[in-house]
Amino acid sequence: MDNYSHPVSESQENEGLGGPAMRARSFGELCRKAGLADTPQRRLIYRCLAESSDHPTVETVFNRVRPHLPRVSLATVYRNLKIFVGAGLIDEVAIGGNRARYDADRSPHHHLICESCGEVADHHSDSLDCIECVGPGGNTVGGFEVHRSRVNLFGLCAKCREMTATETGV
Amino acid sequence: MDNYSHPVSESQENEGLGGPAMRARSFGELCRKAGLADTPQRRLIYRCLAESSDHPTVETVFNRVRPHLPRVSLATVYRNLKIFVGAGLIDEVAIGGNRARYDADRSPHHHLICESCGEVADHHSDSLDCIECVGPGGNTVGGFEVHRSRVNLFGLCAKCREMTATETGV
DNA sequence: ATGATTGCAAATAATTTGCAACCAC
């Protein structure tokens, strides 16, 4: 399933609440605001992330973009993912492991990380989002000024739970 | 400050609540329980972590252990940190960046991550710990079985806040 | 004695960078 089914690109529609689409109608506009040139490579890399919910690694993004742009290089993917993070278009997610992972969903949400298979699923939860409101005197804890919070929930995904249950005969 | 001031090793005293010390009196005992040989390398690597609160990278651990054991190799540090994680003696912390970081404090706690300087501080908070109690039907969300939660709070540390304030004249 | 662990060196994996050609504006 490393192929796109529905192009995003320069459509005029608003793609839903919460994403950068709320502020910019198109990738071109997004780039202009960030002072970046609008190149096919960037468009595809961003689109790949916007359509993924699996927090892909750099190499996964590369592999998904390649069919559309065979001459794209891994270095370009590395470079632009970093640039996008710097420009606030995407986030680098902190979920452990020795490879960077990225996420275009910048709305407050959290991650379910399976300790058995390593799969990462999104978890939207109003109550967890509230963590950001740290105290009455503003978002400050000690001398630290909190900008955003992310909760990692470690455990076993449904698939791995089943497997464990089967093995142990439970 | 890469030197130890107070050895831990084989003392008979309990070193406080919450840590593995609650269950094992000495590193030797810890090893026996985990089925690991008690070697000087392992003892120093573990001690380094137990005395750190800065979630050191592999290389930092290596540099801190070296003065005590000049012939220790980086590979040994890599190997044993992984082994310790597997044995449940320490945690690999998920705070982003492209280097693994480790933490001997396995008690529920969270991390303040400075987006400017990258420093990571511990944050103990009863209210954040409560996240683990996910729902009434047990620690399950969707089909996912939650074992533990960790909250990452991203923002600006006191030091970087001051710097920013000075620069902008605020 | 025996098997686990170490240090070393070499291998692999992950990420970054220099630079000439090329493209967006």
Next chain:
DNA sequence: GTGGTTGCAAATTATTTGCAATCAT
């Protein structure tokens, strides 16, 4: 046209592994 961006190849950085020597039990 000009400066930013790309692809390629090479360089760095991060991590893992094979193996003989050594150590813990």
